[in-house]
Amino acid sequence: MEIMPSAKPSIRKPRIARRHNDNLSGLLYTSPFFVLFAVFGLYPAIFTIYVSLHKWSLLGDKEFVGFRNYRLLLTQDPLFWKSIRNTFIIWFESVPLQLVLATIMAVLLNQAFLKWKGVFRFLIFLPNITSLVAVSLIFANVFGVKYGLINYLLESIGLSRIDWVVTPWATQLAVSLLIIWRYLGFHMIIQLAGLQSIPNDLYESATIDGASRTQQFIRITIPMLMPTLLFSLIIATTGGLQIFTEPYAFMSSLVGTNIAVNGGSSNQVLTVVMYLYKTAFTDRSFGYSSAIANLLLLLIMLFTLFNAFVVRKLRD
Amino acid sequence: MKNPLLRLVAYSLIIVCAAFSIFPFYWMSVIATRSAAEISSVPPAIFYGSRLLENMDKVIFNPNINFLLTLGNSFIISTVITASMLLFSSLAGFAFARLRFRGSKVMLLFVLGSMMIPLQLGLIPQYIIISKLDWLNDLKAVIVPGMVSAFGVFFMRQYIDAAVPNEMLEAGRIDGCSNRQLYYRLVVPTIAPAFATLGILTFMNVWNDFLWPSVVLKSNEMLTVQLALVRLDINTYYADKSLIMAGSVLATLPLFLIFLFFNRQFIAGVTEGTVKG
Numbered sequence: 001m002e003i004m005p006s007a008k009p010s011i012r013k014p015r016i017a018r019r020h021n022d023n024l025s026g027l028l029y030t031s032p033f034f035v036l037f038a039v040f041g042l043y044p045a046i047f048t049i050y051v052s053l054h055k056w057s058l059l060g061d062k063e064f065v066g067f068r069n070y071r072l073l074l075t076q077d078p079l080f081w082k083s084i085r086n087t088f089i090i091w092f093e094s095v096p097l098q099l100v101l102a103t104i105m106a107v108l109l110n111q112a113f114l115k116w117k118g119v120f121r122f123l124i125f126l127p128n129i130t131s132l133v134a135v136s137l138i139f140a141n142v143f144g145v146k147y148g149l150i151n152y153l154l155e156s157i158g159l160s161r162i163d164w165v166v167t168p169w170a171t172q173l174a175v176s177l178l179i180i181w182r183y184l185g186f187h188m189i190i191q192l193a194g195l196q197s198i199p200n201d202l203y204e205s206a207t208i209d210g211a212s213r214t215q216q217f218i219r220i221t222i223p224m225l226m227p228t229l230l231f232s233l234i235i236a237t238t239g240g241l242q243i244f245t246e247p248y249a250f251m252s253s254l255v256g257t258n259i260a261v262n263g264g265s266s267n268q269v270l271t272v273v274m275y276l277y278k279t280a281f282t283d284r285s286f287g288y289s290s291a292i293a294n295l296l297l298l299l300i301m302l303f304t305l306f307n308a309f310v311v312r313k314l315r316d
Numbered sequence: 317m318k319n320p321l322l323r324l325v326a327y328s329l330i331i332v333c334a335a336f337s338i339f340p341f342y343w344m345s346v347i348a349t350r351s352a353a354e355i356s357s358v359p360p361a362i363f364y365g366s367r368l369l370e371n372m373d374k375v376i377f378n379p380n381i382n383f384l385l386t387l388g389n390s391f392i393i394s395t396v397i398t399a400s401m402l403l404f405s406s407l408a409g410f411a412f413a414r415l416r417f418r419g420s421k422v423m424l425l426f427v428l429g430s431m432m433i434p435l436q437l438g439l440i441p442q443y444i445i446i447s448k449l450d451w452l453n454d455l456k457a458v459i460v461p462g463m464v465s466a467f468g469v470f471f472m473r474q475y476i477d478a479a480v481p482n483e484m485l486e487a488g489r490i491d492g493c494s495n496r497q498l499y500y501r502l503v504v505p506t507i508a509p510a511f512a513t514l515g516i517l518t519f520m521n522v523w524n525d526f527l528w529p530s531v532v533l534k535s536n537e538m539l540t541v542q543l544a545l546v547r548l549d550i551n552t553y554y555a556d557k558s559l560i561m562a563g564s565v566l567a568t569l570p571l572f573l574i575f576l577f578f579n580r581q582f583i584a585g586v587t588e589g590t591v592k593g
């Protein structure tokens with residue numbers, strides 16, 4: 001592995017020998033990542049920028065069109081804006097509730113009196129390890145219009161059925177529930193890790209000073225948990241803006257791939273990445289699709305910067 | 317919390333959440349024991365039926381798909397990627413956390429920046445590269461791009477930075493260890509929980525991945541188990557979802573066992589990798 005002979009404890013130049021060694025090992029140890037990233041990450045990214053300035057159907061030649069794809073997207077494509085709106089609606093319906101629930105669960109699992117902690121933790125994390133093929137089928141089954149469990153329950157308590165397939169808010173709600181279900185345990189574990197890293201002496205000295213449990217929770221637990229909560233928020237935001245598989249697989253199981261590609265009969269769960277997928281693999285407009293990819297990347301970068309800004313503000 | 321009422325509320329909340337989490341699993345296993353006709357009935361079947369063995373039989377000896385072979389493919393892909401991910405991520409993480417080499421700061425920023433690029437966006441150029449390499453329909457097409465990731469490198473850097481003290485490495489250097497020896501003798505034994513966490517996450521993600529394998533693996537002998545699942549009911553008279561559910565039970569079982577087995581180490585690794593450092 002290492003080409004250079006290892007640094008003998010030379011008395012005269014240990015520092016120089018070490019620096020030389022570290023330079024070499026550093027490059028060697030990090031090179032697998034950079035080689036793979038160059039081929040399967042960076043090159044595709046640059047290629048995407050290049051293609052976005054062209055009209056291309058993958059088979060024929062690329063025709064240079066300048067910024068036309070971007071102009072069309074931003075000014076003349078209501079479906080693109082709808083996909084952005086849908087992405088944010090699904091985000092708002094899932095992430096805040098999910099993070100609050102995850103934090104409550106983590107706080108409860110961190111209580112001394114609670115028994116079977118390991119079991120509860122395991123059960124709540126379980127959805128994260130399932131395949132989406134199975135999950136989407138099960139959810140399609142639960143939300144089925146004719147034979148679904150939820151509609152059956154609604155009818156049996158005297159309410160009318162909900163058509164989860166064509167009612168926009170209902171489809172969006174179903175997808176959001178699927179997302180909450182799948183990632184609740186993941187965020188719970190992260191919050192639990194955050195809680196357990198809070199030093200115990202903080203609570204001990206607060207108890208000595210006569211602070212009540214509620215005061216301790218508001219004054220110590222919540223502020224100390226902020227960095228972990230922000231970590232969760234960042235992951236949920238960058239992941240949420242790229243949401244694809246959940247709505248796509250769910251709709252495929254519910255109504256078949258032909259309608260799923262459009263995000264439902266009235267495009268109600270068409271997210272940005274789903275729209276990108278549709279323009280590329282159904283419409284064969286790879287230039288247009290690449291332009292969507294780049295706009296999305298820009299959006300993600302803006303949000304990441306915004307997050308970093310908020311983190312800095314909160315720290316000060 | 318001494319108040320028994322509060323305890324009751326706490327237990328109820330957590331039991332509701334746990335039930336919400338496992339109910340779909342329960343239902344998956346129920347459907348796996350039912351016939352196609354029983355699934356589409358009112359009221360929906362919510363208790364176990366009697367067709368489990370029959371459905372399992374139809375899955376394993378399916379006329380379209382050699383299900384066990386696809387399980388084997390998934391196993392090969394997931395194991396190779398997990399092994400290489402652990403090796404390469406921990407080596408790079410070690411370098412970023414504890415070696416002083418030229419350009420390391422910029423390179424680490426690069427790693428972080430690359431986490432922002434959504435991988436699905438590069439689907440088309442990635443597909444073109446794979447077909448130029450003549451790797452279509454070859455397990456390599458899934459394995460090679462996944463061998464190391466920015467997340468893995470960053471996770472390992474955070475963990476090593478928190479868990480491997482500089483003094484320990486300095487002591488090793490005084491004893492005449494090369495960087496490679498430091499890695500094998502001191503770093504690797506110290507970061508076992510991180511291996512468990514990253515290993516489980518990687519194995520899980522690769523095992524469950526659908527989009528990329530569906531783009532590059534097409535022939536029936538090369539499918540992963542996730543791709544096989546959706547083809548189980550192709551030749552049935554009407555699409556028989558109970559077969560897919562029986563297959564899903566079989567496909568989820570390995571992950572379930574792995575997770576059950578490494579549960580404790582997994583949690584320990586999460587604590588160090590995300591919070592400290």
